[in-house]
Amino acid sequence: MTAQTNIPAVKLVGITKRFPGVIANDHINFEVQPGEIHALLGENGAGKSTLMSILVGLYRPDEGEIFLRGQKTILRGPADAIAQGVGLVYQHFKLVPNQTVAENVALGMRKPRFVLNLRQVEQDLKKLGEKHKLPVNPHAVVGTLSVGEQQRAEILRVLYLGATILALDEPTANLTPLETAGLFEALRRLAADGYAIIFISHKLEEVVSLAQRATILRGGKAVATLNLKGDPGEKEQIARLMIGREADSLSKIELGLLDEAEATSQNRQTQPSPYPSSSASASISGPTLQVVNLSVRGDKRSSSITKVTFEVRPGEIVGLVGVAGNGQRELAEALAGLHPVESGSIKLGETELTGKNPRQLNQLGVAFVPEDRLGLGLAAGLNLEDNFILRDYWRKEQSFGPFIRREVAGQGLAKAIKQYSIAVGDPYAPARLLSGGNLQKLLLARELATRPKLIIVANPTRGLDVGASAYVHSKLREAQGQGAAIFLIVEDLDEALLLSDRLLVIYEGQITGEVPPLRNPQNLEHIGLLMAGAGRSIV
Amino acid sequence: MSLKERLENELEIQKAVNSPRLKRQFDPFGLAIGIAAPLIAILIALLLTGLILLISGKDIFLIFGEMFRSAYIDNFAETIVKAIPLTLTGLAVAVAFRARLWNIGAEGQFYAGVLCATGLALAFPGWPALLIVPAMLAAAMLGGALWAFVPAILRATLEVNEIISSLMLNYVALLLTDYFIFGPWRDPKGFNFPVTATFSDAARLPIVIEDTRIHLGLIFALVAILIIWLVLGRTQWGFELKVMGENLNTARYAGIKVTRNIVIAFVLSGALAGLAGMSEVTGVAGRLQQGISPGYGYTAIIIAWLARLNPWAIGLVAVLFGGLVSSGFTMQRIGVSSGLVTFLQGTILFCVLAGESLSRRLLYLRALQRHS
Numbered sequence: 080m081t082a083q084t085n086i087p088a089v090k091l092v093g094i095t096k097r098f099p100g101v102i103a104n105d106h107i108n109f110e111v112q113p114g115e116i117h118a119l120l121g122e123n124g125a126g127k128s129t130l131m132s133i134l135v136g137l138y139r140p141d142e143g144e145i146f147l148r149g150q151k152t153i154l155r156g157p158a159d160a161i162a163q164g165v166g167l168v169y170q171h172f173k174l175v176p177n178q179t180v181a182e183n184v185a186l187g188m189r190k191p192r193f194v195l196n197l198r199q200v201e202q203d204l205k206k207l208g209e210k211h212k213l214p215v216n217p218h219a220v221v222g223t224l225s226v227g228e229q230q231r232a233e234i235l236r237v238l239y240l241g242a243t244i245l246a247l248d249e250p251t252a253n254l255t256p257l258e259t260a261g262l263f264e265a266l267r268r269l270a271a272d273g274y275a276i277i278f279i280s281h282k283l284e285e286v287v288s289l290a291q292r293a294t295i296l297r298g299g300k301a302v303a304t305l306n307l308k309g310d311p312g313e314k315e316q317i318a319r320l321m322i323g324r325e326a327d328s329l330s331k332i333e334l335g336l337l338d339e340a341e342a343t344s345q346n347r348q349t350q351p352s353p354y355p356s357s358s359a360s361a362s363i364s365g366p367t368l369q370v371v372n373l374s375v376r377g378d379k380r381s382s383s384i385t386k387v388t389f390e391v392r393p394g395e396i397v398g399l400v401g402v403a404g405n406g407q408r409e410l411a412e413a414l415a416g417l418h419p420v421e422s423g424s425i426k427l428g429e430t431e432l433t434g435k436n437p438r439q440l441n442q443l444g445v446a447f448v449p450e451d452r453l454g455l456g457l458a459a460g461l462n463l464e465d466n467f468i469l470r471d472y473w474r475k476e477q478s479f480g481p482f483i484r485r486e487v488a489g490q491g492l493a494k495a496i497k498q499y500s501i502a503v504g505d506p507y508a509p510a511r512l513l514s515g516g517n518l519q520k521l522l523l524a525r526e527l528a529t530r531p532k533l534i535i536v537a538n539p540t541r542g543l544d545v546g547a548s549a550y551v552h553s554k555l556r557e558a559q560g561q562g563a564a565i566f567l568i569v570e571d572l573d574e575a576l577l578l579s580d581r582l583l584v585i586y587e588g589q590i591t592g593e594v595p596p597l598r599n600p601q602n603l604e605h606i607g608l609l610m611a612g613a614g615r616s617i618v
Numbered sequence: 619m620s621l622k623e624r625l626e627n628e629l630e631i632q633k634a635v636n637s638p639r640l641k642r643q644f645d646p647f648g649l650a651i652g653i654a655a656p657l658i659a660i661l662i663a664l665l666l667t668g669l670i671l672l673i674s675g676k677d678i679f680l681i682f683g684e685m686f687r688s689a690y691i692d693n694f695a696e697t698i699v700k701a702i703p704l705t706l707t708g709l710a711v712a713v714a715f716r717a718r719l720w721n722i723g724a725e726g727q728f729y730a731g732v733l734c735a736t737g738l739a740l741a742f743p744g745w746p747a748l749l750i751v752p753a754m755l756a757a758a759m760l761g762g763a764l765w766a767f768v769p770a771i772l773r774a775t776l777e778v779n780e781i782i783s784s785l786m787l788n789y790v791a792l793l794l795t796d797y798f799i800f801g802p803w804r805d806p807k808g809f810n811f812p813v814t815a816t817f818s819d820a821a822r823l824p825i826v827i828e829d830t831r832i833h834l835g836l837i838f839a840l841v842a843i844l845i846i847w848l849v850l851g852r853t854q855w856g857f858e859l860k861v862m863g864e865n866l867n868t869a870r871y872a873g874i875k876v877t878r879n880i881v882i883a884f885v886l887s888g889a890l891a892g893l894a895g896m897s898e899v900t901g902v903a904g905r906l907q908q909g910i911s912p913g914y915g916y917t918a919i920i921i922a923w924l925a926r927l928n929p930w931a932i933g934l935v936a937v938l939f940g941g942l943v944s945s946g947f948t949m950q951r952i953g954v955s956s957g958l959v960t961f962l963q964g965t966i967l968f969c970v971l972a973g974e975s976l977s978r979r980l981l982y983l984r985a986l987q988r989h990s
Binding site: 415417436437438439441447449451454455456457458459460461465468469470472473478481482483505 | 645848852853854855857860861864865867868869870871872873
């Protein structure tokens with residue numbers, strides 16, 4: 080126990096929350112001291128989000144007690160929680176994009192009830208920002224701010240509303256390395272001022288560098304609370320606790336444990352890889368995908384792509400990194416035929432792809448595994464069979480005149496379920512009942528079934544646990560080994576470094592540079608600058 | 619690879635290909651809920667209606683008893699007559715609903731069909747049945763389709779909300795009908811009543827069951843059920859509509875021509891409603907008069923919903939609601955406002971919608987439990 084005070088800022092005792100068929104939180108004990116940065120770790124589905132939702136009053140626990148600053152409390156809702164000084168900064172910010180920072184803050188105010196003195200709020204925010212070194216312009220419209228600025232605004236908002244207990248849900252997921260460093264500095268300062276900070280993450284490196292203690296959740300239980308001293312082997316210990324077994328080499332890579340060794344050797348190629356190596360034969364033939372001066376006009380809600388040029392060769396994984404919302408989605412959708420192209424050319428081998436519809440592209444050998452699994456790649460309400468035949472229900476082999484041959488579809492699905500070991504109760508139940516990992520497997524099974532020449536993948540492991548992530552990566556590697564060209568669009572820099580043969584950086588719809596996927600500090604700093612729009616001269 | 623390995627590999631593939639078809643899990647609970655929910659909804663609606671009757675001091679057992687006897691025993695043939703347009707309009711909205719297109723305009727499309735059929739019947743009184751009936755059929759379906767084409771094309775190209783546009787067109791169709799029967803089509807021998815002249819015998823659908831008013835429209839309805847069932851449930855196009863109904867973005871991703879399908883689904887929907895109008899005006903009335911539809915196009919929405927878009931179930935539910943419509947006259951005879959029937963219908967819709975989301979939630983929670 081760290082010895083600052085005897086009264087913890089937050090103390091959760093025996094918190095239990097059940098959902099139909101799952102115990103999301105199983106008698107969890109958790110406490111945070113004032114002035115402490117306490118990390119909350121666990122895989123997806125371990126119960127982190129549920130615990131935080133209980134802490135901010137979104138859920139009521141079925142059992143257990145909440146003490147805030149030694150006082151037993153019942154939180155009746157988010158407004159109640161903020162009134163008692165608990166603030167949560169979400170991973171996907173809950174700010175209204177077409178209002179200013181000050182207006183957003185005023186939205187959360189309960190008093191005074193009817194009078195709004197926006198100027199006062201603006202002045203206060205400015206002062207508060209200066210005090211905590213969280214600079215944000217209160218007059219700025221939120222939608223025009225960068226992700227880092229929005230996050231600062233969000234933190235300021237909860238501070239202004241009186242939070243002394245601050246929980247941050249995966250705060251670094253969308254930040255550039257530079258912004259991450261800035262955030263950490265601000266958090267350390269807040270802790271020094273006596274705020275209690277709960278830092279939710281699954282990035283071990285960040286956790287050990289920032290937090291004093293870490294509580295690890297697994298399967299709804301708090302398996303351990305560790306004092307972090309910076310010992311070597313600490314990360315391995317946490318990893319073991321998180322996944323409940325000795326991390327094998329694949330899991331270690333997923334957790335970012337193996338990459339360090341690679342970084343010290345500075346040379347990725349000579350490092351033995353657990354994946355079959357494949358890119359050797361790649362450079363001989365011409366590129367699979369050749370994009371030249373591609374421009375895509377975004378609409379009100381999306382960004383534009385301006386004059387983007389790159390290529391992906393067979394057997395090569397090219398990663399595209401950047402802060403979310405810089406045109407990644409539009410680029411992916413343009414390549415998949417879902418977004419109209421303004422100018423420029425997209426070539427698959429010798430075939431021009433612009434102007435073709437998604438089905439024609441798919442027939443030519445373009446697979447698309449979108450980030451939004453249930454909203455684009457699959458339909459939540461359709462059963463697995465319907466989802467499985469989405470791409471080729473219209474083919475001759477699948478049909479008898481205008482009728483769909485269901486027995487063929489069922490056989491295909493049975494094969495895919497076996498091949499990809501998709502855990503499924505009833506294949507004729509709606510897809511929304513499947514876990515993220517199984518959905519991704521189903522999506523991959525369908526998209527990879529036809530041995531595509533080009534695979535466009537966006538954030539393929541978002542929301543997946545370590546095991547499923549490793550599986551997805553191995554499938555992509557397998558496709559790469561079979562000669563597919565893979566264009567990988569990711570926000571998680573670690574994942575990009577792990578998989579890619581080359582890295583492209585995107586900023587405001589333009590590719591600002593190409594870098595090797597190396598983990599050394601200079602390279603990371605370089606990537607960070609490119610992601611933030613600096614150093615455009617490289618290309 | 620050695621020969622043995624190759625053979626084993628081949629066997630493995632064969633096994634995978636021949637692996638037994640995935641079994642649909644039989645879920646008695648789900649089935650029970652699926653059947654029970656609408657029944658309970660109807661029961662609650664009856665209770666609520668009964669409550670109103672009780673408050674106004676009526677004998678509810680007498681009234682409901684009379685209603686039931688009149689609808690399903692004494693005048694069952696009349697119930698079937700009413701079920702014909704209800705089935706056809708019910709199928710009409712179901713086609714659109716399948717793609718989550720809200721065709722609230724079946725009433726207007728029904729009237730468009732009525733107008734087209736009437737126009738032909740009045741213009742060519744000398745044509746034989748073999749000529750005039752197919753002509754009216756085609757014209758009515760075309761008319762309904764055209765009426766539906768307006769909201770369809772607006773929705774598909776400009777994303778105009780089809781609920782509003784299709785609903786508004788109902789009034790246009792209704793008023794257009796009034797114009798014709800008060801104006802150019804008014805029967806000169808009709809003592810100034812707003813009715814058209816009676817159609818020629820050739821232009822009237824033949825009765826298919828003697829001593830009743832059940833006409834050829836019954837066959838239209840049964841054939842339509844069969845066709846729509848095949849189209850929605852078995853064909854590629856039906857599958858496309860289903861995907862569109864679930865998620866338009868996924869539909870685009872799958873290469874489905876969304877814009878085209880919106881228009882086709884809507885137009886097919888309108889054609890069915892137009893057919894309903896033709897069958898009603900030529901099969902029952904034999905002339906066009908005011909209020910030829912007691913709101914078939916609106917009741918159709920309740921029917922399609924209650925039947926969960928299943929064409930066969932639509933036929934059944936249409937008979938149920940046909941009874942409600944046909945018993946309205948009996949109600950008046952025993953001194954209850956025929957508005958009671960409309961009230962009952964509305965209450966049923968409310969209860970069904972509530973039951974629908976409740977049972978969906980129940981099934982979802984249960985499925986969650988079974989899967990984890």
